[in-house]
Amino acid sequence: MQIRFFIILVIGLVIWSCEEESKLEKQIAEIDIDFYVERFDKAFFEAEPKDLQKLKEAYPFFFISDPDSFWIEKMNDSLQNELLGEVQEKFPDVNTATKELEGLFQHLKYYDKTFKAPRVITLTNDVAYRDKTFVNDSIVLIALDNYLGASHPFYQNIPMYIAANMEEDQIISDVANGYASKYNFQTRRSTLLDEMIYFGKLLYFKDIMIPFKTDAEKIGYSDAQLKWAEANESQIWSYFVEKEFLYSTNSKLPSRFVGDAPFTKFGLELDNDSPGRLGQYLGWQIVKAYAEKVEDDVLKIMQTEPEEIFRNANFKPKK
Structure with a gap:
């Protein structure tokens, strides 16, 4: 009899906990977050040298150190265009990532009332897979050429255990990890x-x-x-x-x-x-x-x- 009562109690607590979590998630889903994902990768792929000045005005932080000749050469580089073309084929849109980013930002806003949605920009970084994303208080950068799929030919010289996470479903996990690192604090990491x-x-x-x-x-x-x-x-x-x-x-x-x-x-x-x-x-x-x-x-x-x-x-x- 006692065992039966205990089982019923446990089941009841689990159901109650799930209902409470569901209520919380519904509350979080109602939080208004104003942002959109800017496709610098697409803009650069479609640009011609005459468009460079407009790109520099829209994204000045990408053009701080290199002369115009560097960017024009990059626009005409066949390998660079192949990379950008593969990204456009894989990501004709970023609707999934946008929806998941909205969910992340809503949760951040719920737990941190000072949180403000950042400027979100997609780009390419020549498959620098150790820097797939960048996160700070005002901007999130996502290098889409690092999410083309584990078996993509561009990744053939990358260790398999690393390439395994170069998938689209890792975008939001990587961005969330960037935010987690910002909030994480320890006085030491010695043991x-x-x-x-x-x-x-x-x-x-x-x-x-x-x-x-x-x-x-x-x-x-x-x-x-x-x-x-x-x-x-x-x-x-x-x-x-x-x-x-x-x-x-x-x-x-x-x-x-x-x-x-x-x-x-x-x-x-x-x-x-x-x-x-x-x-x-x-x-x-x-x-x-x-x-x-x-x-x-x-x-x-x-x-x-x-x-x-x-x-x-x-x-x-x-x-």
């Missing part, structure tokens, strides 16, 4: 645990700000990689604890467990089956456990020190 929780906070920020994206999309895993991480969570955690890695200041540990890589370097047989960045994944679970136990909003959590998060999370990995 492996510091690094894990730093990135865990970035991922938790995405939970709140882009709830319409899947967990796999937020962390940049395939569905299979996310399932692997979930299935092996307890084993991974035990490994970190037994090796006494959490409070280690060994500078090699973040590159093994937190940095972008084709797999996580445990030095075990399971390495080749594992996705990279499992330290980030575990940090995410720790921050989520902490968030469930406190009433702090996401922006306060982003400012909370790793030790406080870890101490109060009482994290227990999935079995």
Whole structure:
């Protein structure tokens, strides 16, 4: 009888929680956000040398250091035009990205009343994949040539684990990550645990700000990689604890467990089956456990020190 009552209680709490979340999301969806996406990439692709002055007036910050001759040469460059042409073919419009950006901005406005929608501009950056997006208080830049699809010929010399996230569905995740980095604060990042929780906070920020994206999309895993991480969570955690890695200041540990890589370097047989960045994944679970136990909003959590998060999370990995 007691077990039955407990089950009914749990189900009731879950339903109530889902209803509350639904009400919140409906409230956020009503927030008015005024912005549009400017297509500098398209404007430049269609421009002729005589149009250069108009482009400079519309986008002066792109033309600060290089002479006009540089830009005219770029307009006439066959490889540059091929790149721009591929972007126009992949992105005849940016309706999906625009809708998702609106959702992100609405959530940002709800949690940060000082937030103002930025100027959003798409461009190309010669596939500089480590700088796919740029975010500050007034502008968001999105280099669309980094989102043509993992198998695109332009990416054939890029490591596969990096190219895997050069997909259209990663645009909003990358922009959200840029905002998360702006709000994130820690007085130090000296231990492996510091690094894990730093990135865990970035991922938790995405939970709140882009709830319409899947967990796999937020962390940049395939569905299979996310399932692997979930299935092996307890084993991974035990490994970190037994090796006494959490409070280690060994500078090699973040590159093994937190940095972008084709797999996580445990030095075990399971390495080749594992996705990279499992330290980030575990940090995410720790921050989520902490968030469930406190009433702090996401922006306060982003400012909370790793030790406080870890101490109060009482994290227990999935079995």
